[in-house]
Structure formats: structure tokens, C-alpha cells
Amino acid sequence: MSTSYRIGLVGKPSVGKSSFFNAATMNDVPEGAYPFTTIDPSVGEAFVRVDCAAPEFDEECTPSVGYCDRGTRFVPTKLVDVAGLIPGAHEGNGLGNQFLTDLNETDVLVHVVDFSGTTDAEGEPTESYDPRDDIAFLEEELDQWYLGILEKGIERYASGYTTEDDAIEEELAEQMSAFKTTEDEIKRLIRRVDIGFDPDEWDETDELELAREIRTATKPLMIAANKMDTPAAQENFEEIANDPDYDHLTIVPCSAHAEKALKSADKAGVVDYRPGDADFEITGDVSAGQKEGLEQIRGFLTEYGATGVQAALETALFDVLGVTPVFPGGANGLGNEHGEVLPDCYLIPPNSTAEAFAYSLHSDIGAGFLHAIDCRTNRQLGKDYEVESRDVIEVITTN
Ligand SMILES: Nc1nc2c(ncn2[C@@H]2O[C@H](COP(=O)(O)OP(=O)(O)OP(=O)(O)O)[C@@H](O)[C@H]2O)c(=O)[nH]1
Ligand SMILES: [Mg+2]
Structure with a gap:
């Protein structure tokens, strides 16, 4: 079992969240040039690219999930498309707090911004809108959402409702449990903001600053500058x-x-395009108009290196979140008893040790951990070895 990560698409209405979602997952949720086209969230399967390790062993892999295309593994991950949010959402504006709840389960956010400046703060058509305003508002809105929850925790603590020896970090960790934070993390963040551990001493600025720290720690974010065509x-x-x-x-x-x-053109057999690539080949019969459209896209790829959809997902997962892709392998040949070669590529949390990796395979494998083997070098790895991106590892157990 590998960890399942969820990438959330956020932003004001009409920036192209659903279009991005459809492009990444090949779903068909409604897209529209009017605000709040999306109301209910959708979860779909997207893929992140990892260079396959099998060619280094002169093998061909047989992925159990996702697929491999000319040496590039496409590893599935979850993508969530939510409703747009507008300034004041935390006070109920637009669709209000609902979308915030929909974001609870996400691990990292891609803030989709309309860089063309053709939509205003509410997602209505306009001209020359400054994308900088969008970049600022979203983080403020998320901070206010966190602040509201944080304040409830502080109130509970102050009301003495909790037992006497409860520490403030315990109360806050419980209040904010939906964000998968822990007492230790809250403690570390309170220290970082340097406001002491007595909430009576905190003013509004302190609380907002703490809310912001907790938000950036639990919902890291990057920006997809959309409509770059x-x-x-x-x-x-x-x-x-x-x-x-x-x-x-x-x-x-x-x-x-x-x-x-x-x-879509690839699916129709008109072009050969591998998602994320910097180029494609026209393989079918196309009309003059289609050809012109495709050549225009080729010009875009040449300028920016790719469409950016794959790049945004991979930046979110690998760079912002620091997730590590790792292949469970065998030191004496990569195939397993079913004749599958490197069937899995797991996405594991940043800085995982070999032992943690063993536990992510199965609790019995973790419990029986003796040592691991780096299948490329046959070197033995201890339990504290920190797993690196694209490691091919066999775990040796006592059982
Ligand atoms: N030029 C251009 N337009 C785009 C792009 N992506 C989306 N759009 C257009 O932007 C408009 C809004 O797209 P949606 O995907 O519905 O936007 P959304 O962010 O999901 O909007 P809500 O669901 O209302 O929050 C549509 O008219 C899309 O065709 C893009 O890459 N380039
Ligand atoms: Mg939408």
C-alpha cells in the first residue's frame, strides 16, 4: 500500500480549474465562461511522470497501476476540482465555506490563476485585471479560514472546558485535526512565530500569524499560470x-x-503526443484548419517547453510536497513470482527511511525489517537509510 496523495485545484471562478482537471484526468466535468460552473467537487485520476528504472536493468516493466510510455512511468495520483472561491468566502460570500471543507482532504494545492486578466475578482468577464490581486487574495482567504478554526480552539481552551493539564498545542491540534496536523507540529509552529504558550497573551496579529504558519505547513501551495495561450x-x-x-x-x-x-487529438489517432512532452507528431489526416491549430500549439510548446499541466502536478507533488517515488524491486532480478517486472512505483512521504518504506509496503514487512538492498548496487541499507527519488529497493525481513 502506498500513500495516496490528493492535489487540490483552487482559485476564483472561471480561471480554468475544471478545464485543467479535464485536461489532466480526461474527465468531462462542465467548463464555462461564467462563475460557479462547478458547485460539487470532482475527484479524478491524474498521473505524475517518473523515469522508469527498468531500462537500467535491461528490462521492460509491467505496471500494475498507471502505465509506462517509452521509458516514462505515469503514476496515478488523485486530483480534486472544487468550486471557485471569491473574496469573503470565509464569511459566506459566493458558495461560502463549502469548498473549504472540500479542500480538507487535499495534501497540496495548485492555485490556478487566470493570467490573461480577462476575469474579475468574482470570475465575471473583464479586461486588464491584474493576476497579482488573485495571487494575494487566495492566500488571505485560506488564512482567514484557518484563523476561524484556530480561534475556536483558543476559545475552548480559554473556557476551561478542557482538563487542567491540557496544553494549548494539544487543544489546537485537536481542533485542527482535519488538517492532519499534530501536537508536535503545532508546538514547533508556535515556537517559530515566537508568541509563547499562553493564548491570553496573543493578540489578533499573533493569531493570524500562527494561522498562516499552520496553513502553509499543512496546505503548501504553488501557482499554475493558466490561459498562457x-x-x-x-x-x-x-x-x-x-x-x-x-x-x-x-x-x-x-x-x-x-x-x-x-x-484529444492523440486519442483520436491524429497525433502522437505523450503528456508533458515538448513536442508531438502529426500522424493522421488533418484539415488545413486543424493543422494550423496544432502548429500554433507546437509554437507554444517550443516557447514554454510543454503545456504545463504535467509540470504543475509534478511540481506540486515532488517539489512543493517533496514526495519521493520509489520502486519496490528484487536484488536477484526485478520480476516477482507472477512474472511482473517493477509492477509498482510508490509515492512515499518526504525523508522516509528504509524502515518507514517497509511499513508502507505492509505492517508485517515493517515489523520484520532486517535490512534493505539497493537493487542497483546490491548495497545493504540500514533501517535509517533515507530513501531517495527513484530508488529500487528490496526489503529483507525476518519472516
Ligand atoms: N484561453 C484559454 N482559456 C481557458 C483555458 N482554460 C480554461 N479556459 C476558459 O476559461 C473559462 C472558465 O473555465 P472553467 O474550467 O469552467 O473554470 P473554473 O475555474 O472551473 O470555473 P468555476 O467552476 O466557475 O469556478 C472557460 O471559458 C474556459 O474555456 C486555457 O488554458 N486557455
Ligand atoms: Mg469549475
Whole structure:
């Protein structure tokens, strides 16, 4: 069993969250140039790319989930498309708090921003809207959401409802359990904000700062600059990507439309396109108009290296969250008893040890852990070895 990660797509209405979702998952949820096209969240299967390890062993892999295309493994992960949020959502504006609840289960967020500037703060059509305003508002909105929950925890604590020897971090960890945080983490974050452990001493700024720390720790976020197929978006991107004020953010340029068009054309047998690639081949009969459209997309790929949809998902999971892909293997040949070769590529939490990896395979394997073997070098690995990206590992157990 490997950990199942969920990537959440967030942003104001009409930025292209559902279009991105459809492009990534080949689903068909409604897309529309009007706010709140999406009301109920959708969960779909997307893929992240990992260089397959099998060719290094002169083998061909047989994936049990996902697929492998010319040496690139496409490993499934969950993608969640939620309703748009507008300023004041935490106070009930727009669809209010519902979408926030839908985000609870996500591990990392892709903030989809309309870089073309053709939608206002509410997602209504406009011109020359500054994408910087979107970047700022979303984080503020999420912070307010966290603050509201944090305040409830502080109130509970102050009311003396909890038992005497409860520490504030215990109360807050319980209050914020939906965000998968722990007492230790809350303690560490309170220390980092440096406000002491007596909530009576905290003012509003302290509380907001703590809420923000907890939010960034439990819902890390990156930005997908969408609608990059338009000149206005390209201009905005040029400016913002070169603005030192935005250096702390990861911004991936993308075109949900281009990705969807290429995948659909591939499915129709008109082009050969591997998701995330910088180029494609026209393999079928196309009309002059289709050819022109495809060549336009090719121009985009040449300029930006890819459509950006794959890149955004992989940046979120591998760079922002630090998830490690690892192949369970065998030191004496990669195949298992069923003749499957490297059937799995697991996504495990950052900084996992060999022992933690063994536990993620099965609790019995973790409990019986003797040592692990690096299948590339046949080197023995101890339980504290920190698993690295694309390691091929066999676990040796007592049983
Ligand atoms: N040019 C361009 N337009 C896009 C792109 N992606 C989405 N759009 C358009 O943007 C509009 C909104 O798209 P949706 O995917 O419905 O946006 P959303 O963020 O899901 O909107 P809500 O569900 O209302 O929150 C539609 O008219 C899309 O065709 C893109 O990559 N390029
Ligand atoms: Mg939508």
C-alpha cells in the first residue's frame, strides 16, 4: 500500500480549474465562461511522470497501476476540482465555506490563476485585471479560514472546558485535526512565530500569524499560470515571473486548453503526443484548419517547453510536497513470482527511511525489517537509510 496523495485545484471562478482537471484526468466535468460552473467537487485520476528504472536493468516493466510510455512511468495520483472561491468566502460570500471543507482532504494545492486578466475578482468577464490581486487574495482567504478554526480552539481552551493539564498545542491540534496536523507540529509552529504558550497573551496579529504558519505547513501551495495561450497572459507572466516580489512562489506557466487539445487529438489517432512532452507528431489526416491549430500549439510548446499541466502536478507533488517515488524491486532480478517486472512505483512521504518504506509496503514487512538492498548496487541499507527519488529497493525481513 502506498500513500495516496490528493492535489487540490483552487482559485476564483472561471480561471480554468475544471478545464485543467479535464485536461489532466480526461474527465468531462462542465467548463464555462461564467462563475460557479462547478458547485460539487470532482475527484479524478491524474498521473505524475517518473523515469522508469527498468531500462537500467535491461528490462521492460509491467505496471500494475498507471502505465509506462517509452521509458516514462505515469503514476496515478488523485486530483480534486472544487468550486471557485471569491473574496469573503470565509464569511459566506459566493458558495461560502463549502469548498473549504472540500479542500480538507487535499495534501497540496495548485492555485490556478487566470493570467490573461480577462476575469474579475468574482470570475465575471473583464479586461486588464491584474493576476497579482488573485495571487494575494487566495492566500488571505485560506488564512482567514484557518484563523476561524484556530480561534475556536483558543476559545475552548480559554473556557476551561478542557482538563487542567491540557496544553494549548494539544487543544489546537485537536481542533485542527482535519488538517492532519499534530501536537508536535503545532508546538514547533508556535515556537517559530515566537508568541509563547499562553493564548491570553496573543493578540489578533499573533493569531493570524500562527494561522498562516499552520496553513502553509499543512496546505503548501504553488501557482499554475493558466490561459498562457493568450498574448495578454504571456505579457503578465513575463512581468510577474521577473518580479523579485514573487520569487518565493513557484509559478508554472500552463495552458489547459493546449493539453486538452493534444490529448484529444492523440486519442483520436491524429497525433502522437505523450503528456508533458515538448513536442508531438502529426500522424493522421488533418484539415488545413486543424493543422494550423496544432502548429500554433507546437509554437507554444517550443516557447514554454510543454503545456504545463504535467509540470504543475509534478511540481506540486515532488517539489512543493517533496514526495519521493520509489520502486519496490528484487536484488536477484526485478520480476516477482507472477512474472511482473517493477509492477509498482510508490509515492512515499518526504525523508522516509528504509524502515518507514517497509511499513508502507505492509505492517508485517515493517515489523520484520532486517535490512534493505539497493537493487542497483546490491548495497545493504540500514533501517535509517533515507530513501531517495527513484530508488529500487528490496526489503529483507525476518519472516
Ligand atoms: N484561453 C484559454 N482559456 C481557458 C483555458 N482554460 C480554461 N479556459 C476558459 O476559461 C473559462 C472558465 O473555465 P472553467 O474550467 O469552467 O473554470 P473554473 O475555474 O472551473 O470555473 P468555476 O467552476 O466557475 O469556478 C472557460 O471559458 C474556459 O474555456 C486555457 O488554458 N486557455
Ligand atoms: Mg469549475
